[in-house]
Amino acid sequence: MQRIVNRLISLALINVVMLSLVLFPSSTRASVTALRSYGYRVGSQYDYTWSMDVTTSGTSQNQTGKTTQTRLSRIVGSVTIIPLGPKDDGSMVLEALASDIRAFTTNTEGVLIEATEVPSTTIHPELPFYFAQNPSGRVTMVLLNTEESRESANFKRGIVSLFQMQLSGPAESLAEDDSSGVYEAQYRTTDQATTVTITKDRTQQNYQVFADSSIAAHGSSAPSSALGVPATSRAENLAISDKSTAVFDRNERVLRSVAVTSSVAGTTDGYSGEGVAMTSAASLKGILTLQSISPRAGRAFPTFPATATTNDVITAIQTFRRVTLASSSMAGVVADLTPPTDEVATLDEALAVLSAQPDDLAATSTLRETLQANVNRLSELDMALLNGTVAPVLYSGIIVALSGVSHPQAQSILLYRFMANSALDVAVRNRALMAVVGISVPTSELIQGVQRLSESGPLSEQATLILGALATNVEPSRPQDAAQIVTVLKGRLATAQTPETIILALDALGNAGPLVELSVITPYLNNSAFEVRKSALDALRGYPYEQIASTINQVLVSPDHALRAEATAIAAASGVILPLDDSAVNAQPGEYHKEWQNFIGGGDVKGELLANLHFWPNDPFNPGWMSTESHMKARFWSQTVSVARAKAWSYMTSATATTRYYRAQFYLLGFKVYDFNKTLPCQSSTSGNMFNESLTFFHLEQTIFVYGIPITLEALASASVTVPWTIGVTNCSNPLHAQAWGNITPQVKTYVEGSASVDLAVFRAGIGVGAELFDTSLSMNAMVLAALAPNPGLGLSINVTGHFEPINAHIFIFYQWRTFKCKKKLFGVCVWPTFPWGTKHYTDLWNYHGPAYDWTIINFNN
Structure with missing residues (x-):
């Protein structure tokens, strides 16, 4: 009997245990068995501490070695998580409250100093925020108070991002979003007896959408701009590495800790060649640690049924807390990076800096920042130019600065105060006209003004070329305006009567690139005039190669070797290397072709120099053919910008003629902007300057959120370019002893600046690298001896030298604090406090001044 009683008692105990697993809440079950899903306990509160260290760094490498400087910024605090209850999708709604927030940064001596006050108007620690997390760990909802500032909202999104660590399989790719954007994270988990280790990795290639909408995700398409770079930035231009390692407590069913390491940089490559290599980057280390689990505080909390929708939850909390909430995306909101007026130099101060050094590109950068900061500064400048109170010596620097300002009024000033101002010297007007080539989004007003010119x-001729460039620039934002420009240029081509007017229209359409139907261009490849055929071929340079491949192949089998060489160059620029047995790349009897290439610097920014010389005196179509070309490119991260390209060619007008034809052309940012031709008799020469201008040609900003902290990478470049040239011929009355020569000396000076900065709400801080990437002249001299008639024998003298001025570089830090200001007082008490940004401070940490030297690149005699 006793055995039966014992069996009944045992069965009853088993039933009680089984029933408890079904009926008891998860908090009770956790003591029975460790589960693998999030299970916050309603009625408890979870207290965490967290800290984030952000290190921004700048590196410069030159012939004497490598220099790296860093600065540290830190923010620490606590966050309390209080579960309110489940909602309709099974996720737990959590109330979060940040507290004990402290911020630090390093001063110029490298000492960590604390922000003495964290303004409540900035981070709003007193305002709770809410998020919902499902049992796997993914965050499904974020609710923010509508009174949150942008900085505060981003900061709280970052805290939520820390808690999103999903319980996956041993190795799994999971879609999620956080303050940085939408991505596929690579998860790995390892189960222990009482814990689960969760590891999450991601790079720039894992993103589908970035919080900074100007960055196109890896592999997505983005329209190209006139600068040879995408109109939006690309993930390929970034190097993002993020790793989070969390310890999940299987008994408490919450995160015990999360450690994160992240780095953000422009895509960099190593140092190569002469000059200065630049790298700017930022890295972050952070940790979230559970301090305690305790019964929640005695104050009351909002409630709602487990069937509540997101709207029901919002209504319940709003009614109970008497606040206004909004459902928010996890993605951070990128700030307008235009600095407030009180942060930058006044117009008078900026003009004074420019007046002291009118040709200094750094001084023009100061003026650009001043004009970008506030449209009122542009109005002040416009009025000063109108009243004639600005010294003409400053015009060049002002034009450079205006070309880098995004506001439409800057374009109006360029148009009405410079280009269309007939009272000014033509050279100044032309300088402003050239500068608009770098404007990525030209206004309709500017386009119409250039069309009138x-x-x-x-x-008129210069404006016609620029008009084609503006078509390319405006097409991504206003394709209808681009189409209208192309229609105008096609009409001019159709009515052109002389070879030179045909060439001008073809060159302008070539600047518009693939916006023009190929059928408009290709008929001119069969024109009787060689120069027309050559311009038609050059007009194809901007088309995708697959669209022009058949046309290029037809040219490659033509008998005209000069055109075959041009077609080969177009193919090579598109990455198409013709087979070595192709006649287009094989030297003909008596033909000489020399090429040279070198890189300057590396890191975020490097320069590339190319030159070539081509002679074929026995060319049956163009006797005594001689051509020379130089090309200077700047590489920013993974992008390449053609800064300056000059070329010239010359040939006898016939095998027995006593005159020689010369043509010189210049391309700026990939657009043809200069074309000169002349026929010279014996014993004469001519010279000119293809280009002598300055402009801002590159400005790129990218913001990446790392757990709510915005890290911004920025690159800015300005250049001054001058390309003097001289060509001549002697003794051409005796072809067997005639000599022809040409000299092109491109001189390019480029000022570049790269920086990495962090915004921690109460201060902004960063580090940057500035350098003169190019301060270079490339002198190319060529002489053809006794070689202008077919098959008379050949002698060549070729000399190419490079002259490099001292390259200056510096690494600098910059920072600014929020300051207290009172907009309104009542009875001596401030009733309207504000916390605007104070003055931005710059301090050089390191400077470099390199040597000047000459470099013999080619010295050839035959």
Whole structure:
């Protein structure tokens, strides 16, 4: 009997245990068995501490070695998580409250100093925020108070991002979003007896959408701009590495700790060649640690049923807390990086800096920042130019600065105060016209102004070329305006009667690139005039190669070797290398071709120099053919910008003629902007300057959120370019002893600046690298001896030298604090406090001044 009683008692105990597993809440079950899903306990509160260290760094490498400087910024605090209850999708709604927030940064001596006050108007620690997390760990909802500032909202999104660590399989790719954007994270988990180790990795290639919408995700398409770079930035231009390692407590069913390490940089490559290599980057280390689990505080909390929708939850909390909430994306909101007016130099201060050094590109950068900061500064400048109170010596620097300002009024000033101002010297007007080539989004007003200039007057030919460039620039934002420009240029081509007017229209359409139907261009490849055929071929340079491949192949089998060489160059620029047995790349009897290439610097920014010389005196179509070309490119992260390209060619007008034809052309940012031709008799020469201008040609900003902290990478470049050239011929009355020569000396000076900065709400801090990437002249001299008639024998003298001025570089830090200001007082008490940004401080940490030297690149005699 006793045995039966014992069996009944045992069965009853088993039933009680089984029933408890079904009926008891998860908090009770956890003591029975360790589970693998999040299970916050309603009625408890979870207290965490967290800290984030952000290190921004700048590196410069030169012939004497490598220099790296860093600065540290830190923010620490606590966050309390209080579960309110489940909602309809099974996720737990959590109330979060940040507290004990402290911020630090390093001063110029490298000492960590604390922000003495964290303004409540900035981070709003007193405002709770809410998020929902499902049993796997993914965050499904974020609710923020509508009174949150942008900085505060981003900061709280970052805290939520820390808690999102999903319980996956041993190795799994999971979609999620956080303050940085939408991505596929690579998860790995390892189960222990009482814990689960969760590891999450991601790089720039894992993102589908970035919080900074100007960055196109890896592999997605983005329109190209006139600068040879995408109109939006690309993930390929970034190097992002993020790793989070969490310890999940299987008994408490919450995160015990999370450690994160992240780095953000421009895509960099190693140092190569002469000059200065630049790298700017930022890295972050953070930790979230559970301090305690305790019964929640005695104050009351909002409630709602387990069937509540997101709207029901919002209504319940709003009614109970008497606040206004909004459902928010996890993604951070990128700030307008235009600095407030009180942060930058006044117009008078900026003009004074420029007046002291009118040709200094760094001084023009100061003026650009001043004009970008506030449209009122642009109005002040406009009025000063109108009243004639600005010294003409400053015009060049002002034009450079205006070309880098995004506001439409800057374009109006360029148009009405410079380009269309007939009282100014033509050279100044032309300088402003050239500068608009770098404007990525030209206004309709600017386009119409350039079109008027192209119709007549001393700038008509130049304006016609620029009009084609503006079509390319405006097409991504306003394709209808681009189409209208192309229609105008096609009409001019159709009515052109002489070879030179045909060439001008073809060159302008070539600047518009693939916006023009190929059928408009290709008929001119069969024109009777060689120069027309050559311009038609050059007009194809901007088309995708697959669209022009058949046309290029037809040219490659033509008998005209000069055109075959041009077609080969177009193919090579598109990455198409012709087979070595192709006649287009094989030297003909008596033909000489020399090429040279070198890189300057590396890191975030490097320069590339290319030159070539080509002679074929026995060319049956163009006797005594001689051509020379130089090309200077700047590489920013993974992007390449053609800064300056100059070329010239010359040939006898016939095998027995006593005159020689010369043509010189210049390309700026990939656009043809200069074309000169002349026929010279014996014993004469001519010279000119293809280009002598300055402009801002590159400005890129990218913001990446790392757990709510915005890290911004920025690159800015300005250049001054001058390309003097001289060509001549002697003794051409005796072809067997005639000599022809040419000299092109491109001189390019480029000022570049790269920086990495962090915004921790109460201060902004960062580090940057500035350098003169190019301060270079490339002198190319060539002489053809006794070689201008077919098969008379050949002698060549070729000399190419490079001259490099001292390259200056520096690494600097910059920072600014929020300051207290009172907009309104009542009875001596401040009733309207504000915390605007104070003055931005710059301090050089390191400077470098390199040597000047000459470099013999080619010295060839035969």
